[in-house]
Amino acid sequence: QVQLVQSGAEVKKPGASVKVSCKASGYTFTGDYLHWVRQAPGQGPEWMGWINPNSGATDYAQKFQDRVTMTRDTSIRTAYLELSRLTYDDTAVYYCARQYLSTTTVFDPWGQGTLVTVTS
């Protein structure tokens, strides 16, 4: 079955960077866009951007444009999210999610999530 497995929880200081991985299995990795969505405590999800695993093309939400990088390694079927210049407001669970249909940006399945805590 389609599965996305993410890396473990991270604790970072303000100003640092974090890199989260998302390993895909059960489908053709290069066939579907992967999205990153984060969810702060008690809040609704927030879309961050997508990567086309085939070409490496990306699209980022304007809010994160200057400090987010999404990459992939097709040889190991893994996508990465890197977020720099972390602040306390970046404390959240970060999810990768497969684009469910080629023509619509709905997400299924999602990875299990990676908690990133920013603390001094």
Added chain:
Amino acid sequence: EIVMTQSPATLSVSPGERATLSCRASQTVRSRLAWYQQRPGQAPRLLIYGASTRATGIPATFSGSGSGTDFTLTISSLQSEDFAVYYCHQYNDWPDTFGQGTKLEIK
């Protein structure tokens, strides 16, 4: 960006009864609206897309309706596993945006 407003924030319903959740968009999203279920400690799960199409494996107890700016998710005959938080998500306009959620709790 489009703001998605869900109501109520919390809904208390007895098992076996019907629940009706609402989602309103700040401008039209046509039918490009999805619903997700999130159980405690889990990732969201896609229930409905295209406002009314159930995703693979989603039971017929879940139904969606609406278009434009007003949408409804109906869950008939609530089971224990249905008590969770539900989010709506518009994908008509960039960037995609989500509502703040409705928590469905046992009455």
